[in-house]
Amino acid sequence: MSTLIALIVAAVTFGTVLMFGTLGEVLTERSGNMNLGVEGIMYMGGAFGLAGAFYYEKLVGPAASSGPIAIIIAILSAFLAGAAASAIYSFLTITLRANQNVTGLALSIFGTGVGQFTGEFMRVSEGGFVALSNNLKGAFSQSIMPSFLRNIPIIGKMLFDHTVFFYIAVALAVGMHFFLFKSKRGMYLRAVGESPSTADAAGINISRYKYLATIIGGGISAIGGMVYITTTAGCVWNHEGLSGVGWLAVALVIFCMWKPLNAIWGSVLFGALMIMYLRLVIKFIPTEIYKILPYVVTVIVLVLSSMRNNKEKQPPASLGLNYFREER
Amino acid sequence: MQTKCAIEMKGLTKRFGTVVANDGIDLQINRGEILSLLGENGSGKTTLMNMLSGIYQPDEGQILVDGEPVSIRSPKDAYAYRIGMIHQHYKLVDVFTAAQNIVLGLNDEKLDLKQINSKVQEICKRYGFNIEPSKKVYDMSVSQKQTLEIIKVLYRGADILILDEPTAVLTPQETEKLFVILKNMKADGKAVVIITHKLHEVMAISDKVAVLRKGKYIGTVETSKTNPQMLTEMMVGHAVALNIERPKYRKPFDKLRVEGLTCVDHEGICKLQDVSFTARGGEILGVAGIAGSGQKELLESIAGLYPVKEGSITCIECEDHQVQLVGLAPRQIRDAGVGMAFVPEDRLGMGLVGSMGMTGNMMLRSWKQGRSMFLDKRGPEKLAREIWEKLEVVTPSTEFPVRRMSGGNVQKVLVGREISREPSVLLTAYAVRGLDINTSYAIYNLLTYQKMRGSAVIYIGEDLDVLLELCDRILVLCAGKVSGIVDARKTTKEEVGLMMTSLKEAKND
Numbered sequence: 001m002s003t004l005i006a007l008i009v010a011a012v013t014f015g016t017v018l019m020f021g022t023l024g025e026v027l028t029e030r031s032g033n034m035n036l037g038v039e040g041i042m043y044m045g046g047a048f049g050l051a052g053a054f055y056y057e058k059l060v061g062p063a064a065s066s067g068p069i070a071i072i073i074a075i076l077s078a079f080l081a082g083a084a085a086s087a088i089y090s091f092l093t094i095t096l097r098a099n100q101n102v103t104g105l106a107l108s109i110f111g112t113g114v115g116q117f118t119g120e121f122m123r124v125s126e127g128g129f130v131a132l133s134n135n136l137k138g139a140f141s142q143s144i145m146p147s148f149l150r151n152i153p154i155i156g157k158m159l160f161d162h163t164v165f166f167y168i169a170v171a172l173a174v175g176m177h178f179f180l181f182k183s184k185r186g187m188y189l190r191a192v193g194e195s196p197s198t199a200d201a202a203g204i205n206i207s208r209y210k211y212l213a214t215i216i217g218g219g220i221s222a223i224g225g226m227v228y229i230t231t232t233a234g235c236v237w238n239h240e241g242l243s244g245v246g247w248l249a250v251a252l253v254i255f256c257m258w259k260p261l262n263a264i265w266g267s268v269l270f271g272a273l274m275i276m277y278l279r280l281v282i283k284f285i286p287t288e289i290y291k292i293l294p295y296v297v298t299v300i301v302l303v304l305s306s307m308r309n310n311k312e313k314q315p316p317a318s319l320g321l322n323y324f325r326e327e328r
Numbered sequence: 329m330q331t332k333c334a335i336e337m338k339g340l341t342k343r344f345g346t347v348v349a350n351d352g353i354d355l356q357i358n359r360g361e362i363l364s365l366l367g368e369n370g371s372g373k374t375t376l377m378n379m380l381s382g383i384y385q386p387d388e389g390q391i392l393v394d395g396e397p398v399s400i401r402s403p404k405d406a407y408a409y410r411i412g413m414i415h416q417h418y419k420l421v422d423v424f425t426a427a428q429n430i431v432l433g434l435n436d437e438k439l440d441l442k443q444i445n446s447k448v449q450e451i452c453k454r455y456g457f458n459i460e461p462s463k464k465v466y467d468m469s470v471s472q473k474q475t476l477e478i479i480k481v482l483y484r485g486a487d488i489l490i491l492d493e494p495t496a497v498l499t500p501q502e503t504e505k506l507f508v509i510l511k512n513m514k515a516d517g518k519a520v521v522i523i524t525h526k527l528h529e530v531m532a533i534s535d536k537v538a539v540l541r542k543g544k545y546i547g548t549v550e551t552s553k554t555n556p557q558m559l560t561e562m563m564v565g566h567a568v569a570l571n572i573e574r575p576k577y578r579k580p581f582d583k584l585r586v587e588g589l590t591c592v593d594h595e596g597i598c599k600l601q602d603v604s605f606t607a608r609g610g611e612i613l614g615v616a617g618i619a620g621s622g623q624k625e626l627l628e629s630i631a632g633l634y635p636v637k638e639g640s641i642t643c644i645e646c647e648d649h650q651v652q653l654v655g656l657a658p659r660q661i662r663d664a665g666v667g668m669a670f671v672p673e674d675r676l677g678m679g680l681v682g683s684m685g686m687t688g689n690m691m692l693r694s695w696k697q698g699r700s701m702f703l704d705k706r707g708p709e710k711l712a713r714e715i716w717e718k719l720e721v722v723t724p725s726t727e728f729p730v731r732r733m734s735g736g737n738v739q740k741v742l743v744g745r746e747i748s749r750e751p752s753v754l755l756t757a758y759a760v761r762g763l764d765i766n767t768s769y770a771i772y773n774l775l776t777y778q779k780m781r782g783s784a785v786i787y788i789g790e791d792l793d794v795l796l797e798l799c800d801r802i803l804v805l806c807a808g809k810v811s812g813i814v815d816a817r818k819t820t821k822e823e824v825g826l827m828m829t830s831l832k833e834a835k836n837d
Contacts, residue, residue: 187424187428187432188432188433190421190423190424191421191424191432191433194421194422194423194424195419195420195421195422197419198419198420198421198429198432199421199432199433200402200403201381201383201403201413201415201419202403202419202432202433202434203402203403203404203407203433203434204432204433311422311423311464311466312423314423317422317423325383326383326384
């Protein structure tokens with residue numbers, strides 16, 4: 001039992017990282033923009049988010065720094081880094097109408113480089129080691145729920161003992177669901193992703209919706225990178241741990257069929273698949289087999305989703321296509 | 329009736345790069361009137377109307393709405409001036425309901441379904457529509473989608489309506505219904521512009537006809553004072569014989585026998601069900617039907633490009649040489665000695681390679697013949713030159729990429745290549761789609777020539793008037809089934825139209 005609970009807790013921790021990445025990309029792809037740069041965006045989010053918290057602590061001193069403020073600063077710096085990277089992508093694809101796949105791949109490489117550079121630059125300039133104090137580490141990795149909830153047997157551990165980021169991510173998913181499917185603006189955004197020429201003829205400002213969705217979506221994805229560095233990686237700059245996470249988020253968007261609510265359980269499931277090799281060791285099965293599980297699941301999902309015939313469960317119809325009003 | 333000028337265009341010019349799509353056009357649109365905008369493909373009708381609906385910006389000239397000069401920068405501006413356009417390719421979001429599509433982009437309105445419904449019902453009652461607000465667009469038929477488009481525009485309060493080729497996808501009965509609605513709108517004092525190139529519709533519905541030719545405005549005439557012949561001359565610029573010759577072949581003989589043909593697509597949907605007919609040499613067999621009734625699958629299964637589930641397709645070369653085509657690939661069909669030619673619907677996708685020139689495209693049919701490892705271009709080059717001259721293809725050279733030729737010339741290259749092999753079976757899908765009147769008649773003549781040579785021609789067409797004039801017999805498909813085969817010389821458009829929508833057995837010939 002305790003193994004299972006430990007597995008779930010670890011899955012949620014890693015799942016939170018994926019959830020931010022996925023939610024951001026869901027919002028972006030709903031506008032018809034296929035931003036393949038999530039990998040790079042999450043790297044930048046990780047490096048800049050850690051930098052925000054680190055330099056805040058350095059500025060006010062470890063004793064005077066407060067956990068909540070550090071968390072807010074980390075979220076904001078990661079969001080801004082992701083938004084800036086997505087703004088480049090938006091300008092290239094929406095205004096200049098560059099090919100989305102090529103631009104996304106370029107951003108992926110660019111962002112990984114910027115993230116690595118920033119992280120290594122901090123490490124070198126701070127004498128070989130960037131880490132937050134134990135005080136702040138606790139604020140990032142402990143639950144904010146009151147202790148009586150956490151102490152409920154089994155349920156307390158499973159539901160209430162997660163980091164603050166998990167609850168933010170769930171709230172974000174629910175909020176995004178209501179925005180996309182219950183609000184008027186959300187309906188317009190979906191219309192832009194489905195059929196931009198229809199939305200344009202109806203008087204909706206296509207560029208504005210695409211820019212906003214892509215930039216905000218990129219910011220949200222970047223928070224995922226920050227969450228990885230400050231929780232899983234223990235508030236220490238780690239230049240390898242994030243690799244592949246962004247691509248997994250892109251796959252998760254397909255897995256959850258562009259629906260934010262599906263991202264909640266989808267992320268936790270993928271999180272579990274990612275860490276299973278550490279928690280559920282079976283003899284004679286090499287860890288490499290475990291590590292490919294998320295990708296195997298993605299392939300299976302892709303096969304299944306290409307077979308299904310339901311019009312409601314398809315990607316946004318104009319995903320990956322740029323819109324130009326005068327094109328014939 | 330008192331007519332009032334709704335829109336006046338003065339010297340409108342629009343260029344795309346070096347191409348002048350509209351050249352100094354002056355046109356007037358009146359309220360309480362239906363104006364037909366007539367012109368061949370590429371004459372600039374849609375471009376002109378897109379400038380009114382805010383899709384394009386004019387390079388020169390002025391638009392006046394109710395006498396006031398205005399500038400229409402976006403579709404939103406157009407709605408502000410109460411101009412609504414129903415585009416040829418419907419602008420609807422497939423996964424939304426009718427009601428969601430109607431209120432899309434309206435900023436001042438809440439998503440109050442009750443209120444939307446009552447307003448939609450009011451519009452429906454006024455003009456005679458019928459629609460279910462909660463139905464999703466992907467579940468709608470083409471004509472329902474069009475109805476939704478019109479309601480959408482009316483809901484936004486448009487009183488100047490522009491319809492771009494609204495009848496292209498409708499059956500004759502649906503067209504009748506649409507025309508009744510348009511007349512109701514006219515009686516309601518709205519200005520209606522209908523873009524079309526079907527002359528008989530122009531004569532039936534409009535009060536005035538404005539004609540464009542190659543981007544230039546030719547003139548406006550009152551419909552009651554003109555006739556199709558005169559309008560064609562205005563459109564083309566010179567007199568054109570509007571009759572298709574239909575000589576009778578001395579003795580038609582059975583050539584291709586299709587029995588119980590059933591085809592299922594990869595999603596398990598039945599595309600053709602128990603189709604049986606015989607195509608005769610020396611005859612043009614027309615195939616009519618609403619778009620997507622199985623026409624494409626029928627031709628492709630005969631040509632060996634579509635999997636056949638059941639049934640047989642027998643080609644009768646002579647009494648004791650009959651070839652079963654089911655299960656054979658295109659090359660095996662050729663190797664079996666069947667002279668089959670196929671002009672597909674998608675010219676540049678299935679018929680030709682867009683970035684190659686005429687010579688290269690000729691080689692696609694003869695690549696098996698060469699014995700050496702190098703290309704032998706002499707034969708194809710000669711053939712390309714023949715087609716170039718005989719069919720009057722407009723191109724700078726035989727190496728010029730076909731993709732950059734106009735639609736009519738591309739079609740000539742394709743048809744030219746296919747008939748050069750003197751086929752005994754000629755399959756054509758929408759051979760004149762997108763072609764101007766002159767080229768269309770040239771293609772009709774080529775098909776008739778093949779028929780008189782004794783080949784069996786199967787012609788899938790959209791325009792019922794042409795089918796009735798060109799073909800000897802017409803096979804009508806409805807949802808993948810044969811609803812009847814009629815003698816084209818004796819049937820009427822109404823009869824064929826009815827057969828297109830219902831499976832009622834018509835009299836067989």
